[in-house]
Amino acid sequence: MHRGIPTLVRQARASYARSRKVRADPIKSEELRLKSEADRLKAENDVRATLLQGIGGLAILVGIAVTWVQFLANLDLAREGQFTEGFTRAVDQLGSDKLDVRIGGIYALERISRDSERDRGRITEVLTAFVRAS
Numbered sequence: 001m002h003r004g005i006p007t008l009v010r011q012a013r014a015s016y017a018r019s020r021k022v023r024a025d026p027i028k029s030e031e032l033r034l035k036s037e038a039d040r041l042k043a044e045n046d047v048r049a050t051l052l053q054g055i056g057g058l059a060i061l062v063g064i065a066v067t068w069v070q071f072l073a074n075l076d077l078a079r080e081g082q083f084t085e086g087f088t089r090a091v092d093q094l095g096s097d098k099l100d101v102r103i104g105g106i107y108a109l110e111r112i113s114r115d116s117e118r119d120r121g122r123i124t125e126v127l128t129a130f131v132r133a134s
Contacts, residue, residue: 083119086112094130106130 086108093105106127113123 083112083116087119087123091126094126 090105090108090112093101093108096102096105109123109127113120
């Protein structure tokens with residue numbers, strides 16, 4: 001009998017431990033499920049945040065590109081305006097009664113011709129017409 005009691009005690013302890021394990025398993029399994037669900041939701045949120053940051057960064061880059069293109073267009077427009085103004089002023093100087101003003105107009109047209117290869121032909125025509133008229 002002495003042996004029977006310890007065996008009974010061991011069996012009772014094992015049974016009790018199994019019953020606690022069985023009771024604890026659903027709770028633990030639910031906790032694990034909730035934890036894995038929370039991890040999954042956090043991962044989804046992280047992906048969404050990364051995508052939104054990427055889209056925001058792309059929008060900023062597009063904005064910078066558009067601004068740069070507009071800046072270059074405005075720069076070209078400003079150069080055109082300066083050229084037109086300088087050309088008009090130089091041609092007006094060619095029509096002056098004073099010799100030094102006319103010579104200044106010729107030099108101004110020469111400089112514009114050096115800076116603007118595209119308008120070199122027009123400037124040559126203006127100077128040719130000036131020489132013929134003089």
